[in-house]
Amino acid sequence: MNRFCFIVLALAAVSVSSLPAQDTCNLSEDLKKEIQGYQPIVNQIVESILNGQFKGDTHRSLADFTTKFGARLAGEKVLENSIDYLMSEFKTLGLHNSYTEEAVVPHWQRGQEKATLLSPRKKELPILGLGTTIGTPKGGLTADVVVVETFDELRSLPDEKVQGKIVVFAEQWMGTYGNTVAYRSGAGEAAKKGAIATLIRSVTQFSIASPHTGGQNYIRGVKKIPTACLSVEDALMLLRMYREGETITIHLEMEDYNFDDNISRNTIVELPGSLYKNTSVVVVSGHLDSWDVGFGAMDDAGGCWISWKAVEYLTKLGLAPKRTVRAILWTAEEEGYYGAISYRDNHKAQEKEEFNLFMESDTGTFDPIGLDFSGTPEAQCIFKEILSLMTPIGATEFKTPVGGGPDISVWTGRGFPGASLMNKNDKYFWFHHTQGDSMLVEDPDSLDRCTALFAATAYVVADLSIDLPKDVK
């Protein structure tokens, strides 16, 4: 999940009040009966994944993949190699309806990065440059430091106090990621006042000295300066030193570099509908790219795996829903949904007919709770009814509007029905964009339950006698 999510998450925070009350739903008895009729097949799907032939397979396969490739930054060869590997896996597994669609993506690369506190005492400061940051001049830069906790504090300083300095943002964690993440793009505001680099407290509520990378935006027309995240521990240390009146000096070397754009691919595998192939498709999705640290297991190989494994298991169970279930593994989400935007543009002409529902998982695949949903009041009622079938998974919670669905916001923002995985992800930002995004975060049983939820929900929506109503702008 990247920097834009905070908008969606902020919306999700007010979601409970917009729930359609049970008694505002006027589904016909026939439709209710039809949906409830799917309980046996839902049970079969769920049983096969939680206790049957597929038990533990999502985790095993995800572990193989993340061990083999590690992190997969868009624009880099490793992501393309991992896509080739997956395409070959699909063939091996008999998933022949698989293909890729190209997308133009940015190509930024992390080089050697090193920050050293020189005064008031010597200490190496582990950092991670932020996505698209420029590097320092060769040999690095050495400068005194100004530490601020807020943008207001920075703006209140006379320019001459900031000119030629490194600005450290030691912002507090403000309760949520969404409330805090704006500081990750602090380089522009600091550059406006003449700063030559920024070091920013990692955006997390918990730390074991782990710097977090992530996206950032320069301000158009303002000089670009090198920008990186510090650990929470070191940011607080610098803040304490600054408040004590110490002169703080840091040497910063960053060899990060922005290359020309590159070609990447969205990776697609589907179970073709028995009645409708390229109309009213049910999309299940996650993003295959990650930042270039750790293993990109939580963010977001997990979301990809519960999506494409849903297609694999439905296929292997010999199920034939009326509509196509299409797993899409987006590329270049982290830099700003490049894969999703490209896919939208390529499918724009027929999109109203082509898509029935966009599902996504991009806030972790911990223990699933349910799905949050965007759609018309009637679509909400239908979706709630479908979610009531998920009792065997224990994941029946419904919220609206959709939250945590950055890629699918490209469609849900315009009225397409969309649903995102809700899961017990209160520790998500502890690991987010760090070296610690690994298989340690992923639990086999939780993954099975997430896959079961995606498979069963997608199946029912894809097989229903009616499309989900939509009001597309």
Next chain:
Amino acid sequence: MNRFCFIVLALAAVSVSSLPAQDTCNLSEDLKKEIQGYQPIVNQIVESILNGQFKGDTHRSLADFTTKFGARLAGEKVLENSIDYLMSEFKTLGLHNSYTEEAVVPHWQRGQEKATLLSPRKKELPILGLGTTIGTPKGGLTADVVVVETFDELRSLPDEKVQGKIVVFAEQWMGTYGNTVAYRSGAGEAAKKGAIATLIRSVTQFSIASPHTGGQNYIRGVKKIPTACLSVEDALMLLRMYREGETITIHLEMEDYNFDDNISRNTIVELPGSLYKNTSVVVVSGHLDSWDVGFGAMDDAGGCWISWKAVEYLTKLGLAPKRTVRAILWTAEEEGYYGAISYRDNHKAQEKEEFNLFMESDTGTFDPIGLDFSGTPEAQCIFKEILSLMTPIGATEFKTPVGGGPDISVWTGRGFPGASLMNKNDKYFWFHHTQGDSMLVEDPDSLDRCTALFAATAYVVADLSIDLPKDVK
């Protein structure tokens, strides 16, 4: 806390059954009355620290110190500078009964350390060399890897499979630190079979890609080889690769070096007894040295601070207990209690007369629960009665025998009464010996309560009409 603690902690695990039952205590009514008579003065001490003039001071002072000096490895100049600073602080605060006593300590130094996975794919592996490890040959070494989960697995391998290899220990976390930490000294077992280096999964139950350093022992007569800890994440990745049959190759460069021994100091500040000065002393203690990563705040500046701040606050409150309350900040605990052993040797001739009680805090200064205690059955009864006064702190729990007191085990192991802080430290090993041992772990209110517990308990023991009974071997 260092490598030896696991023995003490293992003892602590069986402690509940050895509690003296309430009705086995036959304290005289006079003694009970005397002890209960301390409640008003205990309340005064506690109130001054929790809500009065000293509120928040322990944390503020600890933050200043750890910000100024960071980690303080024994044998290094930084530890001696921090001792000089503290001695000067004592004077400034009017604590004139302060002095140091020398101790010979080892002097190991971490150099540049770098491990790079070369095959089956390239990845930097963050490591921390273990205390007293030798370095690699200049330019490093490159070798294939054998991964094992247990010593038994290693021993079962033919020597030729291990010869010339790097052995990775990917041991499981076996429920407790004590059950797991033996693997940190795996270098000897690996070297016996011809390994040229060892990389060991960090000894922790939780990780955000943070390697943990710590003590290790080579086996006498077995070749010394370089040894370091990997993050849990990377150890599990290597285990997966190895189980998949991949050929794993690592390049390892470590410039760690063992110098000749150095002189350090135990740092002492005391409130002299009004009746007895150098007899029947109540010692409160922690260790001032730390490993050379992070800030050494949790392990164990926190323990030092609640000890010497107890002396400061009792002094400032104008209290005059009959016996001396002596805060000792041990040196070189991490390498094996060098400061405590040296102190024992220097005070051996009169030790039975000199010491009444040894208190220690070295398993964190989180929210305090109570004190665990070693001593004769009668001493236990007295100590339980004293602990019942600590209700205003909410820290009245009593256990026996003493646990988590590595430095004071030098005395408690021979029958001297000893007491260690029990606190809500279930996350202790998450941060232990990492870059994340910082002020983020320390809470101002918890620290106040720990200091209050040390100050009030030490005061009552120091002022009581009788010494704690002891049965010294």
